[in-house]
Amino acid sequence: MTDQVKEQVLKYLEDATIGLDLFGEWKESQLKELTAGHLASKLGVSRNLISHYFNEFHHDGLVVKVNSRPVYFFHMQSLCEYFHTKADMRTYDTLDELRKNLLHNAHHSSAFHDLVGANESLSYCIEQCKAAITYPNGGLPILLQGPTGTGKSLIARLMYDYGVEKEIIDKNGKFVHINCAEFTNNPEMLMTNLFGYKKGAYTGADKDTQGLIALAEGGVLFLDEVHGLKPECQEKIFLFMDKGIYHMVGDNETWHEGKVRLIFATTENPDEVLLKTLLRRIPILVKIPPLSDRPLQEKKELIHHVVSKEMEHIGRTVKLSKLAYQILETAAYPGNVGELKNCIRASVAKAFLRASNKDEEVELHLFDLPGTMIAAQSENETLAEYDDRTMLSVSDILNATRTESTLYLLNQQFLRLFTMIPHNEAGMEEFIHSTYSKIEPYIDYLFFNEQTQNLPKFKLLNNLLTSIFNILAHKYNIDQLSNNEISIMTYFVMDYTQNFTGRQALLKQYKKECSEFMDLMQDYYIMDDKVIMDTVQLLEDALDTKFDYLGSLDLFLFFHYFDRDQGRAAIPAVIIAHGYSIASSIAETANQLLQRRIFDAIDMPIESDFEVVVKKLREYLSRLPGCKEVVVMVDMGSLQEIYKHLENIKDMNIGVINNVTTMLALDIGTMILENDPISYILREASERNQHNFVIVENRHKPDVILSVCETGIGTAEKISELIGSSLPASSDITIVPYDYRSLKEMGTKSPVFEKYHVLFIVGTCDPEVYDMPFISIEELIQQKSTDKTDEVFADYLTKDELMQFNKDMIKNFSLDNLLNYLTILDSEKIINSVEEIIREIQNDLNLHLDSGIVLGLYIHISCLIERLIIDKYITKFDHLEEFIRDHQDFIQVVKKAFVKVESCYNVEIPVSEIGYLYEYIYNRNRHSVNEEADSVNGLWEI
Ligand SMILES: Nc1ncnc2c1ncn2[C@@H]1O[C@H](COP(=O)(O)OP(=O)(O)OP(=O)(O)O)[C@@H](O)[C@H]1O
Numbered sequence: 025m026t027d028q029v030k031e032q033v034l035k036y037l038e039d040a041t042i043g044l045d046l047f048g049e050w051k052e053s054q055l056k057e058l059t060a061g062h063l064a065s066k067l068g069v070s071r072n073l074i075s076h077y078f079n080e081f082h083h084d085g086l087v088v089k090v091n092s093r094p095v096y097f098f099h100m101q102s103l104c105e106y107f108h109t110k111a112d113m114r115t116y117d118t119l120d121e122l123r124k125n126l127l128h129n130a131h132h133s134s135a136f137h138d139l140v141g142a143n144e145s146l147s148y149c150i151e152q153c154k155a156a157i158t159y160p161n162g163g164l165p166i167l168l169q170g171p172t173g174t175g176k177s178l179i180a181r182l183m184y185d186y187g188v189e190k191e192i193i194d195k196n197g198k199f200v201h202i203n204c205a206e207f208t209n210n211p212e213m214l215m216t217n218l219f220g221y222k223k224g225a226y227t228g229a230d231k232d233t234q235g236l237i238a239l240a241e242g243g244v245l246f247l248d249e250v251h252g253l254k255p256e257c258q259e260k261i262f263l264f265m266d267k268g269i270y271h272m273v274g275d276n277e278t279w280h281e282g283k284v285r286l287i288f289a290t291t292e293n294p295d296e297v298l299l300k301t302l303l304r305r306i307p308i309l310v311k312i313p314p315l316s317d318r319p320l321q322e323k324k325e326l327i328h329h330v331v332s333k334e335m336e337h338i339g340r341t342v343k344l345s346k347l348a349y350q351i352l353e354t355a356a357y358p359g360n361v362g363e364l365k366n367c368i369r370a371s372v373a374k375a376f377l378r379a380s381n382k383d384e385e386v387e388l389h390l391f392d393l394p395g396t397m398i399a400a401q402s403e404n405e406t407l408a409e410y411d412d413r414t415m416l417s418v419s420d421i422l423n424a425t426r427t428e429s430t431l432y433l434l435n436q437q438f439l440r441l442f443t444m445i446p447h448n449e450a451g452m453e454e455f456i457h458s459t460y461s462k463i464e465p466y467i468d469y470l471f472f473n474e475q476t477q478n479l480p481k482f483k484l485l486n487n488l489l490t491s492i493f494n495i496l497a498h499k500y501n502i503d504q505l506s507n508n509e510i511s512i513m514t515y516f517v518m519d520y521t522q523n524f525t526g527r528q529a530l531l532k533q534y535k536k537e538c539s540e541f542m543d544l545m546q547d548y549y550i551m552d553d554k555v556i557m558d559t560v561q562l563l564e565d566a567l568d569t570k571f572d573y574l575g576s577l578d579l580f581l582f583f584h585y586f587d588r589d590q591g592r593a594a595i596p597a598v599i600i601a602h603g604y605s606i607a608s609s610i611a612e613t614a615n616q617l618l619q620r621r622i623f624d625a626i627d628m629p630i631e632s633d634f635e636v637v638v639k640k641l642r643e644y645l646s647r648l649p650g651c652k653e654v655v656v657m658v659d660m661g662s663l664q665e666i667y668k669h670l671e672n673i674k675d676m677n678i679g680v681i682n683n684v685t686t687m688l689a690l691d692i693g694t695m696i697l698e699n700d701p702i703s704y705i706l707r708e709a710s711e712r713n714q715h716n717f718v719i720v721e722n723r724h725k726p727d728v729i730l731s732v733c734e735t736g737i738g739t740a741e742k743i744s745e746l747i748g749s750s751l752p753a754s755s756d757i758t759i760v761p762y763d764y765r766s767l768k769e770m771g772t773k774s775p776v777f778e779k780y781h782v783l784f785i786v787g788t789c790d791p792e793v794y795d796m797p798f799i800s801i802e803e804l805i806q807q808k809s810t811d812k813t814d815e816v817f818a819d820y821l822t823k824d825e826l827m828q829f830n831k832d833m834i835k836n837f838s839l840d841n842l843l844n845y846l847t848i849l850d851s852e853k854i855i856n857s858v859e860e861i862i863r864e865i866q867n868d869l870n871l872h873l874d875s876g877i878v879l880g881l882y883i884h885i886s887c888l889i890e891r892l893i894i895d896k897y898i899t900k901f902d903h904l905e906e907f908i909r910d911h912q913d914f915i916q917v918v919k920k921a922f923v924k925v926e927s928c929y930n931v932e933i934p935v936s937e938i939g940y941l942y943e944y945i946y947n948r949n950r951h952s953v954n955e956e957a958d959s960v961n962g963l964w965e966i
Pocket of ligand 1: 138139140141170171172173174175176177178179291329361362363365
């Protein structure tokens, strides 16, 4: 029991700790939850017991204790995990002390702590600066370039502080700042300042004097506005950079040595203002973005930062009216942070003058702002919403800016969806699918969010993620993410690490669901679990940050979203294009619009040579096991080059089409979804969109003859047996019975053409397939087919084989034999009955049928009678009612003609079969039904 209470106490502490917002205000009501008194009353146990537990936890390092009044206890692990930091000590005297320690550690280095944007828009710059300072053997020279007021001087100073903090720079080494622009009119003075001078170097130089280089020995020399340096001075400097030696002015004999780290800064384009020789010696160029290029969130944080500093400075609380704040936030600052800072300082000073009473809060109103700033916003209608009376405190500024982020809302949706599904495998599938529609708009947001666009950090992170996903693809033999998908992941990681406010609250609210999700992923998605765990590990190591359950959940869902192709289309298609992510963008757009993953992408650097492209393509193809056909879409000019390299890819036909566009992808994707064969797809697409294509046929399709019969596959099978037995045993040609109706409807789109190389179709009725020879049974019987078969078989059979084949066909396809073979009936007897039926039908309908049709009718009707006898007649006939309504005469004539057969075999002909007879006579070949009759009698001479 007590153990249970103990566990409960720890869990309460954990929840309460997660509930805090490190960067926001720690509300009293929240803090209360971290006290022994509160927990005792909540759990209904004595306060002493809780205190006893607390002390035990503290002893075991599970909690952090703050010895204030009341005493607070924080859950140590949560504090560290959720705040991405570590609490150095277990005991603090005040909450403030703990908070400062956490904040201090949360920023990886305290030196850059006060630099707003150090973890956002300036993070890449800071990485560069740290690299320059820490580089072995005295660091690397670095040039900070950016418009005025962007923080170059501040950053230079912080670099020095960082060096000292990390004990790379000795405490005695100084930070020496010189503004070169101040000496534009007196370059000699700049030289003497820098290098020092010898007594007598110039009038008034009455003693040897050391320069700034000597002063900065062991420390940092910051050459601000370096464009103000005259070329001869630049030359002297790069000699010092190369060899660490210099002459003092007035003494060209003695060399002086110096060890100084150099930081340069300029507002100008370095290529235009610095000697190439100097520039070449500065390996690190840091571009500091203007304020207008930084996220709005950062502008808000800057205002908060500057006002807070002013409060410290004047020792009074400052409040801003909503309107004043909004103007400060909306205003443009050509002078960047420097200007913003000056505006606020001047406004606070004005407001301060009004607040004469020492205890009074300083209230900053509209009229305290600079007149030019107010004037510039006078037309801004959106400001009408804000009043000049409601006052905001500094923490209000920051809290007001911390709205729920888009990622917060997305994760909230995920977790809500998760609560609605059963927690089993099927439920997980449902959950995954239901999130796709939520992820799509989020991806749009990531791509179109100006705040994250163009951050220098993007490139760095993008490269990092590319290598991480490469490693994982190789390790787990999974598909590589496309460049576009990696860009999405990059934006996501940036969003996750920078803007995911409220994460702790979500984790707290859905704690149970989060761990349930992790369990289900482990149980049912073992592979995903491994990949995600590895991804998280690699990201954490590389970014020095923490991915919690929500991070894993997001990664899991993103990977499924990218791979939402489980029912991948029958023919995969890959887009290859030059440019960073042209191919993947087209593929992504087309997949989204078609709502299926059809297209993959291979993005190629502009300069990449074809060997690399082909290698990538071959790798891609090798990951499509069992796939027989692929469409490859390439950009302009690549067609000829690429297709030559695709021969001999085993057992796979590859259609290559050029000038890929999103339109073309959509067109081709639509046809792929309709299961059209690639030859048809590419032909159609190239006609419609004026592209060129080639099909590299590496796949050997078996040669076949299709046998068909409109009344069913059974007869087709028998025909195929007969032809098969006529072919020489050595032949590889097979006869495939195939459904007449689907062939007629689908033509060359029928999958049989994808599978086989069809030589011709043989059967009772021509399914009229485009470009495909047809040999009718009648032609075979009448030996009218020899010309056709000779032609088709010319490449397959030798002359002797062909002669033998024709002989066997004559034997096998004599009407007598055919009927014998096709039916169970006595052929002589049945021929007589059938002859009578045909004669009667012709007479009654006053028809004169062509001898071919008559021959076909012999077979058709004989098989029909057999079907009636064995009860396997056809009952299905399209538009039967219509047929009964429109063709009563025909029906009666046939019924009458069949009376004898019906009574002889005790059968009845159904109307559906009469329908087929009608089709056979009238619709198979209208031209054959003519008034001038061929003689039916001639038939028996066959
Ligand atoms: N990111 C930032 N966070 C906090 N304060 C900043 C930041 N950037 C600049 N400042 C402050 O803004 C003011 C102007 O910055 P700084 O003088 O370093 O800019 P600069 O680029 O060197 O300007 P200039 O080219 O005109 O010399 C300074 O008071 C600096 O402390």
